[in-house]
Amino acid sequence: MAAALSTGLLISSGSAWALDVVMSGFGTVGYAISDKPYRYQRFIDDSGTFKRDTVLGAQADVKLTSQWSATGQVLVAPSLGNDDDWSLTTSWAFVSWRPSNDWLLRLGKQRVPLYLNSENRDVGQTYDFAQLPMEMYSISPSTDLTGLYVSRTWAPELGEVTLDTFAGGADLKARAYARDGGALFLPVRTDVIGAALTLRQDKATWRISYHHTTTRLQGGSDLPSHYPYVSLGNGLGYYQVSDQQPGPGVAYASHIVNDVITLGADVELLPTWRVVSELARNIQMRTENGANTAGGYVALLHKVGSFTPYVSYARLRSMGSSVSVVRQLDASVLPDYVPGADLINMSQRYAADIVQVYDQDSLALGTSFALTPQSKLKAEWLRTRIGNRSAMVDSPAGGDVIRRARINVLSLNYSFAY
Secondary structure, three states: OOEEEEEEEEOOOOOEEEEEEEEEEEEEEEEEEEOOOOEEOOOEOOOOEOOOOOEEEEEEEEEOOOOEEEEEEEEEEEOOOOOOOEEEEEEEEEEEEEEEOOEEEEEEEEEOOOOOOOOOOOOHHHOOOOOOOHHHHOOOOOOEEEEEEEEEEEOOOOOEEEEEEEEEEEEEEEEEEEOOOEEEEEEEEEEEEEEEEEEEEOOEEEEEEEEEEEEEEOOOOOEEEEOOEEEEEOOEEEEOOOOOOOOOOOEEEOOEEEEEEEEEEEEEEEOOEEEEEEEEEEEEEOOOOOOOEEEEEEEEEEOEOOEEEEEEEEEEEEOOHHHHHHHHHHHOOOOOOOOOHHHHHHHHHHHHHOOOOEEEEEEEEEEEEEEEOOEEEEEEEEEEEEEEEEOOEEOOOOOOOOOOEEEEEEEEEEEEEO
């Protein structure tokens, strides 16, 4: 699966030490098409796309000494800064120190174990799903950070127990979509501190994690946290979503806070049957306009020779103030005879659209086929039910928000690792 290169280097003291370099590559070429003309999950519509699942990567692991090593990984994937381009990014770049078999410290850019498949999410060959369920794996926009990672491992009789703790930050682009404005990418800074406890047994993996995040706009601007209601009399009014509109003033917060709690399990029920499930609760504070969500999935997989068919059910719901805020903004429509009604109504739609509210369920039927030990072919049919609305759907410009809809997606992927 990897090619190892060994090079002998001579240091100035005159003693020699071996530098072992292990190179590996991986990727997925994936095509997805839906039965709807509007986009779902950023890229999918009835024209089809290779953008949702396609990714190519390369990794170098360098063993410096018996205790010190370094890892670098680059990815070619759709840009996180716009919906049109592809980008080459450094996804991993860290130095590791292992003072003993029980301790591991990493410093640099890395991925933290929020999900069961966080660290191997881009390596599609390592799992059987055509796509990891978005109702779970979109709860956090990124699991990458630059900082310190400390891992401690124990080996009691029940299995291998690992406690991972981490702290750091990441500069991200948070995507939102508005019918009247298209895709919007906000540059944000997210600082994270958290821990994950994992139990690995012969036939099961269990994980619980906690992440505390603080997010602010890059550049120092504040985030709108509350839109006051402006009454015009006679039962008419609107929500002030900009300080350029008449009203008492929008309330702002310098940052927002999220506490994310996850639970996950991958259990072998019988020699050829597995059940995989993950649950998450994202509690958002200091704003009424954020993604306060609960989500998860359960999947059953059955290995039959080289095939591994599966069925999964996933669900994602927003709760709390964000749901009522969007409902109120949607209902805020001034009649045409009110001066400036068109602009005010457009501002209400725009503000409602960019709040990350979710109400959806998905059923997936799929299979993977192991072509070789290093490659898999995957196919999946996904049926998603949209309730009141979902931020995963880009509603058409000038129309109503997509709600009470069914979206069918067919996917075909080829994944490899070497």
